[in-house]
Amino acid sequence: EAQVTQNPRYLITVTGKKLTVTCSQNMNHEYMSWYRQDPGLGLRQIYYSMNVEVTDKGDVPEGYKVSRKEKRNFPLILESPSPNQTSLYFCASSLSTVNTEAFFGQGTRLTVV
């Protein structure tokens, strides 16, 4: 089954403790991206990747890192999480850029206390 898998689904952590949210897709998609969703602000793009070893900042990249060492994986790294990064996070992938359908993961609800 074609899917985008994020882990974990829920995470409560403390300020400053490094964490990684994993994202994996099984569709051989080139394009992957991360979004955060906050009430009243909609979905905002954090980072995106056009292919292996090619990444770029989205609209809200501060406080986040990503890597794309393999085509299927695109982890989101929070080196020193802060409470303002409490949010619902989504990973998405698509065959190519903005011209094709994007598939979304189930979401990761992160709480930083």
Place this chain on the structure above:
Amino acid sequence: SQQGEEDPQALSIQEGENATMNCSYKTSINNLQWYRQNSGRGLVHLILIRSNEREKHSGRLRVTLDTSKKSSSLLITASRAADTASYFCAPGRAGSYQLTFGKGTKLSVIP
């Protein structure tokens, strides 16, 4: 970034009625996509309309695109309670690597 703005922010209708939501954008596009999000879940692709198309249908969905007005509309006919969700548009600018979304329209269909 190129993002759309959905209007209205919220819409409440009775089951069986039609629901119309709109999307406006600012720059030239290659295509425009519509997505649905059930509460707290990942977005699901509904339909993609290309810049040279004016109208597209998929089941109970009808999407129109007016590139001269830089706007699109999504019509859901004969709505059902299961259509209750948020709906987002994503304008696709040629050569852009960013797929961005607005704040969405929250549709409530009352049984």
